[in-house]
Amino acid sequence: MGFIALGINHKTAGVEVRERLSFAPEQLPDALLRLREETVTQEVAILSTCNRTELYCAQDQLDADGLVNWFAAFHGMTADEVRRCSYLHQDAGAVNHMMRVAAGLDSMVLGEPQILGQMKDAWQAARTAGTLGPHLDRLFQSTFNMAKQVRTDTRIGENPVSVAFAAVSLSKQIFSDLGRSTALLIGAGETIGLVARHLYDQGVGKIIVANRTLERAAVLAEPLGGQSIVLNQIPDVLAQCDVIISSTASPLPILGKGAVERALKQRKHKPMFMVDIAVPRDIEPEVGDLADVYLYSVDDLHQVIEENLRSRQGAANAAERLIEVGTDDFMQRLRALAAVDIVRDYRTKAEQLRDQELLKAQQKLQRGVDPAQVLAEMARGLTNKLLHDPSVKLKQMSAQGRVEALALAQELFALGGTAADVGSQSNTSSSDAAPNARPSSAAHTILQGKQ
Template sequence: MQLFALGMNHQTAPLALRERVVFAAERLQNALTEFVQAKAVREAAIVSTCNRTELYCASGEPGHALDWMAEYHRLKAQELRPYIYTLPQEKAVRHAFRVASGLDSMVLGEPQILGQMKQAVRAAESAGTLGTTLNRLFQRSFAVAKEVRSTTHIGASVVSMAAATVKLAARIFPRLAEQKVLFVGAGEMIELCATHFSAQHPRAVTFANRTLERAEGLAQRFGGTPLVLAKLPEALPEYDIVVSCTASSLPIIGKGLIERAVRVRRHRPVFMVDLAVPRDIEPEVGGLDDVFLYSLDDLAEVVREGLDVRQSAVVQAEAIIETQVDSFLHWMRLRDRVPLIRQLRETGEAARQAELERALRALARGDDPKAV
């Protein structure tokens, strides 16, 4: 059985395209089941994050996988093809190990991808599409990532997206303690951002979310105020800093909404960061006067800080990965030989049984035992 991986990431595709091929978490299991049934793939897992969408498959044809991905997202395969990488078995294994170890991340060495890959495995398990081969691949990926992090400095001086958001905000508002901050969403990234902003003691913090209960929990933790998302339009002009990261498939903050907010604010500047994929804030908002809008890709330069410290660990990490790739491929070769070994054993057993039966018949006829 052959492995392959197919996908796009922050290095090969712009955010405008990446956001169109995101697999929503609540639909991932159904998508996997549909993919396996439609394209005759024995095993499949999908890693879908802000910075990458990747299909890992055992057996099947990469071309069929691309066609399915395009069809699922209502796109044409030719739209995706220039941005897609297709990795055959050895390269797919190496890639999985590098991704899990943080070597392929926008933020070199960031640890969040490991948790995201584990979520992908759980989804594939629940969908019944994670077989022996892919399960082994991912479990080895997690083990390699652990070894890399424990024996190198790959995670040293990591500047996270959350920390980068605060650094950018400080460039617009040098005194963050005087600003009001609005967080839209209530997931892990918002929680991380709130942790970093709270260290700057902003004037006020508000959490807007569709589910008020979750917003209340974060507000209580960080000394803020909860807000139901439906009240966002009337509340928006109050805030100097807006950080948004929801799971919405469509933008929830439009250009018109921000235009009105800027007028109410009498053109006082507003700093906005959109950490969502697909994006929460319409890109056109960035063209408005007095609005400073940053997307995930815009944060790339900031998060590269500390790269020199971690770059020296990459060579050591790559050596660990190469050793583990060889080990995994050896396991794959042995596994591929199992059917042949089983067949040889069965053939030998059949021949032995046939010879035994022939001898017993000869003895029953009275033939000389020495001759038999």
């Protein structure tokens, strides 16, 4: 069983192509089943996010072209169009790629943690659809464990590298217990939405969203149990707010020095943390001159982010080394599992032969045959049957001059001698023998154990 990872991401395809090749959640069950039915794929999972779409497949005989053709046809594109913007990894390469993705090493924001949850969703969707299978499941579990190890053993996820997350992280430096804090978010765009989600995840006590239109504010605030207000109501709530983060498209400042001074008096000069992400600025720069106000601009945040990115890059290098080791370990275990199947099948065959000889022996004993004779015949019969197929195969390999296979057989049966001995015997017999001569003595030597 081999693995294939086929996909596109933000580095290989523009947003228009990523949109065309994405899978909506409601499409996934059907897509998973169709991919398994319409290709040689035995097990499959699909990861589809705004930045990437990837197919993870387990196949007995790897068929990359068939997978590309299916991916293209499902989305109404040509195979050439998909090939131009996609990447494909096989076996160890696929394992390494999945581990890098889960650890955030292949993300637009290096080390971002959300991708691990998205991969777990892909695993669960495949499991629910019945397309996961033992091999792919084993790979996903190893991938999840590796992502956890990367975050535990490196600093890749410790320092924020997005504006929204950096703002929330800085607020925690001022208010160690956000659960007792109230946050005022001014605006209702994407960045403020991310800030709201980060604050909510950090357990902030209360969220107030102020926007030009109350409806937009409510859309953001209500799912998080927050309060929505319009911009001209900000002075009414400012004194109760510990964290103020603003990001609007207003051409003029929304929050002035006078309003903040009045709020500080009501708060009895309890500190206020402010982040102005907007350009042009929403908060008058003079507000930062006030005592008990900690005001950060978007430039301040970018400086923090750049420093954190440098820190993350060092952690990423350490993470890459961990993943290389993890990939090698997984592939070794995978190869060991292949041997388990062979051992199981051979043991089943040996047990069947044993039962046949045992039944013959029991029948002879019932007829009164001497027990010593029965035991000797049973031992001889079982030995002959166990050795019959290997004997035939070894003679064939010897006649064909397959020295490597004979040397492997000698190691497999734990016999004396060396591979060079077997090769010498095989080469001598093959060069001297007539066309119809018996096979060389190499196979005979192996089966006899050089006795």
